Amino acid sequence: xxxxxxxxxxxxxxxxxxxxxxxxxxxxxxxxxxxxxxxxxxxxxxxxxxxxxxxxxxxxxxxxxxxxxxxxxxxxxxxxxxxxxxxxxxxxxxxxxxxxxxxxxxxxxxxxxxxxxxxxxxxxxxxxxxxxxxxxxxxxxxxxxxxxxxxxxxxxxxxxxxxxxxxxxxxxxxxxxxxxxxxxxxxxxxxxxxxxxxxxxxxxxxxxxxxxxxxxxxxxxxxxxxxxxxxxxxxxxxxxxxxxxxxxxxxxxxxxxxxxxxxxxxxxxxxxxxxxxxxxxxxxxxxxxxxxxxxxxxxxxxxxxxxxxxxxxxxxxxxxxxxxxxxxxxxxxxxxxxxxxxxxxxxxxxxxxxxxxxxxxxxxxxxxxxxxxxxxxxxxxxxxxxxxxxxxxxxxxxxxxxxxxxxxxxxxxxxxxxxxxxxxxxxxxxxxxxxxxxxxxxxxxxxxxxxxxxxxxxxxxxxxxxxxxxxxxxxxxxxxxxxxxxxxxxxxxxxxxxxxxxxxxxxxxxxxxxxxxxxxxxxxxxxxxxxxxxxxxxxxxxxxxxxxxxxxxxxxxxxxxxxxxxx
Amino acid sequence: xxxxxxxxxxxxxxxxxxxxxxxxxxxxxxxxxxxxxxxxxxxxxxxxxxxxxxxxxxxxxxxxxxxxxxxxxxxxxxxxxxxxxxxxxxxxxxxxxxxxxxxxxxxxxxxxxxxxxxxxxxxxxxxxxxxxxxxxxxxxxxxxxxxxxxxxxxxxxxxxxxx
Numbered sequence: 091x092x093x094x095x096x097x098x099x100x101x102x103x104x105x106x107x108x109x110x111x112x113x114x115x116x117x118x119x120x121x122x123x124x125x126x127x128x129x130x131x132x133x134x135x136x137x138x139x140x141x142x143x144x145x146x147x148x149x150x151x152x153x154x155x156x157x158x159x160x161x162x163x164x165x166x167x168x169x170x171x172x173x174x175x176x177x178x179x180x181x182x183x184x185x186x187x188x189x190x191x192x193x194x195x196x197x198x199x200x201x202x203x204x205x206x207x208x209x210x211x212x213x214x215x216x217x218x219x220x221x222x223x224x225x226x227x228x229x230x231x232x233x234x235x236x237x238x239x240x241x242x243x244x245x246x247x248x249x250x251x252x253x254x255x256x257x258x259x260x261x262x263x264x265x266x267x268x269x270x271x272x273x274x275x276x277x278x279x280x281x282x283x284x285x286x287x288x289x290x291x292x293x294x295x296x297x298x299x300x301x302x303x304x305x306x307x308x309x310x311x312x313x314x315x316x317x318x319x320x321x322x323x324x325x326x327x328x329x330x331x332x333x334x335x336x337x338x339x340x341x342x343x344x345x346x347x348x349x350x351x352x353x354x355x356x357x358x359x360x361x362x363x364x365x366x367x368x369x370x371x372x373x374x375x376x377x378x379x380x381x382x383x384x385x386x387x388x389x390x391x392x393x394x395x396x397x398x399x400x401x402x403x404x405x406x407x408x409x410x411x412x413x414x415x416x417x418x419x420x421x422x423x424x425x426x427x428x429x430x431x432x433x434x435x436x437x438x439x440x441x442x443x444x445x446x447x448x449x450x451x452x453x454x455x456x457x458x459x460x461x462x463x464x465x466x467x468x469x470x471x472x473x474x475x476x477x478x479x480x481x482x483x484x485x486x487x488x489x490x491x492x493x494x495x496x497x498x499x500x501x502x503x504x505x506x507x508x509x510x511x512x513x514x515x516x517x518x519x520x521x522x523x524x525x526x527x528x529x530x531x532x533x534x535x536x537x538x539x540x541x542x543x544x545x546x547x548x549x550x551x552x553x554x555x556x557x558x559x560x561x562x563x564x565x566x567x568x569x570x571x572x573x574x575x576x577x578x579x580x581x582x583x584x585x586x587x588x589x590x591x592x593x594x595x596x597x598x599x600x601x602x603x604x605x606x607x608x609x610x611x612x613x614x615x616x617x618x619x620x621x622x623x624x625x626x627x628x629x630x631x632x633x634x635x636x637x638x639x640x641x642x643x644x645x646x647x648x649x650x651x652x653x654x655x656x657x
Numbered sequence: 658x659x660x661x662x663x664x665x666x667x668x669x670x671x672x673x674x675x676x677x678x679x680x681x682x683x684x685x686x687x688x689x690x691x692x693x694x695x696x697x698x699x700x701x702x703x704x705x706x707x708x709x710x711x712x713x714x715x716x717x718x719x720x721x722x723x724x725x726x727x728x729x730x731x732x733x734x735x736x737x738x739x740x741x742x743x744x745x746x747x748x749x750x751x752x753x754x755x756x757x758x759x760x761x762x763x764x765x766x767x768x769x770x771x772x773x774x775x776x777x778x779x780x781x782x783x784x785x786x787x788x789x790x791x792x793x794x795x796x797x798x799x800x801x802x803x804x805x806x807x808x809x810x811x812x813x814x815x816x817x818x819x820x
Contacts, residue, residue: 209671214682218725221670238725271820272667272728397719400712 091263096225096256097122100189103232104133106264109160111136111151111520113144117164118204119191122256136520136549139541141168143513145175145246146539149184150510150517153500154475156309158240159184159517164191166204169250170211174507176246177215181504182330183307185244187235194254195223208250217245225258230265237268242275243395244307275394279411279419287390287407288423290363292430296439297323298361300346302375303330303503304368304393304413311335311496313417314367320424322433323365324440326354328375330503331368333493338472343440344449347375348641349485353443355639355647359385360439366391368413371402372504373643379403381646392416448639448652449489456632457606459483459558463490466528466556469613474498474526477514479535480506482564485637487530509538512555516542519551526554526617533559533586543596546624554616555626557589560633568636572651593626603629659688660714661733661740661810663818664703664721668694672726676703679724685709685717689742689785689807700728700820706785706808729818737813743780744788745770747802750777754799765791776801784808 094102100123104112113136116124127135138144141163148159159179163172169190179186193202209221218238220231228251235247291297299321305314311334318325318341325335326346335342344351346358358364358376364387369375376382379402390407391399399408409416451460463486466476476491478484478501493499500514515529536557546553558564567581590600599620603612609629616625638653666672673692680687688706695702707717714732721730733740750758751774762769762779765787771778781791785808792803812818 210674213671213675213678270725273725395723397716397723401716 091261093259094262095122095126095259096228096251097126099225099228099260099262100232100251100256101126101130101133102262103229103264104160105130107158107236109133109158112160112162113138113147113151113517114162115141115144115164115168117168117191119165119193119253120162120256122253123162123189123191123251135162136516136545138513138516138545140539141171142174142509143516143539143542143545145172145186145188146178146510146513147517147520148186148188149175149179150477150500150514151521152184152186153514154497154518155521156307156497158236159186160189161186162189164204165193165208166206168204169206169208173211173215176212176248178502178505178507178510179246180215180217182303182502183244184246185239186246187232187239188246188248190248190250192221192250192252195252196254198252208248212248215246216248219248219250221250222252222255225255225260228255229262230268233265234268234270238273242273276410277412277415279392279409279416281419283407283409284416284419285423287365287409288420288427290388290390290407291321291365292427294361294363295431295433296360296362296436297321297365297433298357298363299323299325299365299367300328300358300369301325301331301334301367302328302369305331305334306496308368308394308413309496310368310414310417313414313421317417317421317424320421321430324357324437326350326358328369328372328503329488329501332488332499333496336494337492338494343444345488346647347372348377348643349489349637349639350641352446352448352639352650352652353440355641355650356443357440359647362387364389367417368393370398373402376403377641377647377649378644446652451653453606454632455606457603457609457629459486459560459631459635460490461606462556462558462609462629462631463487463530465610465613466530467491469610469617470526470528474528475500475518475522477501477511477518477527477529479511479531479538480508481532481535482560482568482635482637483530483532483535483558485565486558508535511535512539512542512546512553515553515555516545516551519553520549527551528554528556530556530558532564533557533561533583533589534563536589537586540592543593543598543624547597551624552622553624555624557626557628558631559586559589559628560631560635561586562633564635565637567634571634571636572640573642589626589628593624598624598626600626600628603627658710658714659706659708659734661738661808662705662707662717662721663731663733663810664705664727665695665729665818665820666701666703666724667726667728668699668701669726672701673703675724675726676705676721679720680705680707683716683720685713689805691807691809697820702818704807704809728820731812731818733810733812736816738810739813740784740808740810741782742785742788742808743782743806744791745778745780745804746792746800747776747778748795749775749799749801751775754796758795758799761791761795765794767791
């Protein structure tokens with residue numbers, strides 16, 4: 091066995107894990123590692139312009155492929171800049187390994203230059219983290235990090251490596267597998283509970299299926315589609331779960347929650363049996379849990395994380411297990427089961443809600459943001475990877491781009507991090523070189539990681555940026571309009587840059603769109619004429635367009651405000 | 658409701674702060690916390706006294722189990738168990754109080770383990786409530802200092818918390 095330095099070991103471990111992209115930014119504590127990166131070409135390093143973007147890009151790499159994303163940052167500010175990215179991934183259960191440099195072990199605790207307690211700072215927003223204190227533990231620790239990140243309920247793992255450890259030498263041996271006595275995620279669901287669930291589902295008169303990001307994380311879209319069609323039940327996907335079931339299918343009722351459809355929210359509220367899969371009854375999805383609990387429905391909840399079950403809502407049939415395995419078992423039982431109840435009355439009730447056509451919007455002289463998303467769907471054939479930032483544009487993208495497939499919709503659902511859109515598009519573009527990638531953003535969000543236009547230039551990424559520019563921090567402004575008597579406190583952007591010139595300054599193509607009739611030609615220019623370029627479409631939209639329907643915070647799901655009640 | 662939660666965890670740097678951090682991050686309450694390595698030095702045994710509704714205790718147990726360093730979690734108060742806490746209390750012992758303190762220590766089966774002309778240090782073991790009673794039983798003005806370990810607990814009979 092050959093002797094290797096810690097830095098060599100880090101790179102060898104990444105090779106062993108078949109990592110082809112690392113998103114990162116160099117610095118003092120990781121110099122040895124970057125030197126080893128330089129000497130090989132299996133692991134490609136993508137230099138970003140800010141560590142936050144490195145983690146977001148690694149996160150998007152994972153979201154769009156299911157593989158573990160990898161980021162590398164230096165100690166101190168490198169690590170603290172990465173925290174937003176790590177917390178974003180943690181909230182959405184995205185598997186990441188973040189390797190951070192640390193000051194030499196003998197300096198730790200001495201307030202050394204670029205020292206911070208990375209393990210302490212990241213502890214509340216990681217699945218697990220490690221500080222490597224001996225080079226002989228390094229390989230096994232990295233192996234554990236990949237194992238923990240990608241199994242059970244996935245999540246980010248930080249490995250903090252002091253600089254002297256990267257210079258120290260030892261024999262390299264990459265363990266074939268790891269076993270942790272304290273970590274044994276449950277995979278198969280309890281068969282008795284699954285049988286109980288099937289009986290409940292077959293006896294339901296007003297059933298409803300409600301699924302979240304867990305279905306996508308578990309790669310169970312096929313199983314979910316099969317199960318839903320076998321049952322013929324209505325289904326809704328949360329913001330994190332969009333694309334798990336075809337968005338254009340008749341059984342699909344749209345997204346539920348604060349900006350969900352009437353049919354999805356009313357069916358969630360009025361069903362007698364609710365099958366919840368890989369989802370966590372978030373406050374943005376079910377509204378007020380007390381109001382939600384007033385309905386005597388039976389709830390079946392499938393989730394790999396026991397702590398998600400009965401956390402916000404009491405559940406009648408909990409099933410702890412990997413979604414894909416549990417759904418396989420359910421399908422197996424359903425295929426031999428006898429007839430289920432006739433639910434045509436329930437469907438006609440749902441069709442009544444659907445007939446309300448809550449997604450309709452009025453065309454105006456100004457460009458309606460909803461229209462832009464519909465046209466984006468048309469020109470991309472509904473099959474692009476769409477990333478978004480956070481705010482009104484995020485909701486419009488979720489509502490009007492009908493995702494038919496999983497891993498096409500990348501956004502920060504849990505933490506709600508403005509600024510993810512562009513780095514997400516960068517990560518997705520590396521992971522999916524043959525697919526169109528568009529970033530739907532707003533004039534507020536895009537400025538939070540705008541420097542990444544430089545990264546996109548360096549690597550020639552043909553991302554299309556759809557900037558729904560309303561010269562407002564739109565979602566906050568909407569709340570101020572509805573709940574603060576139109577006092578627009580700090581939500582007017584009165585010195586936003588000329589995005590066209592800005593895009594050009596970074597070496598990209600910028601196009602400004604002011605009129606509704608120019609939207610489609612501009613999209614064609616971006617997606618056809620400039621197919622291989624990054625195009626920044628700065629689309630001036632109706633300034634005070636609002637996202638509807640809306641369930642105000644703390645209200646119940648049936649207390650929606652609709653667009654036409656507000657026009 | 659008061660609960661005594663026993664945790665077996667990896668005896669590693671940072672493991673304790675993961676547990677303590679979980680309680681503060683999620684707003685759970687810690688009344689007492691004790692921790693020490695077991696006969697197997699790779700393991701620590703931690704006892705937390707907390708309180709909350711059944712739902713909260715269920716969440717605490719589930720969240721603790723999610724921590725990678727946590728090997729096993731048991732709510733001792735769910736079944737027959739023994740709890741003990743150690744207190745060292747330094748009291749003024751002069752004049753007529755000197756005899757009185759000796760008598761009170763005897764009644765509570767405490768032991769005087771340090772003696773000066775003016776003070777005693779009394780060692781007292783028992784349930785948390787027994788220690789509380791002792792403090793209430795003596796004159797508050799005579800207490801110079803108290804130090805308590807927090808509750809340790811173990812299940813009665815065959816119930817064993819082991820890897």
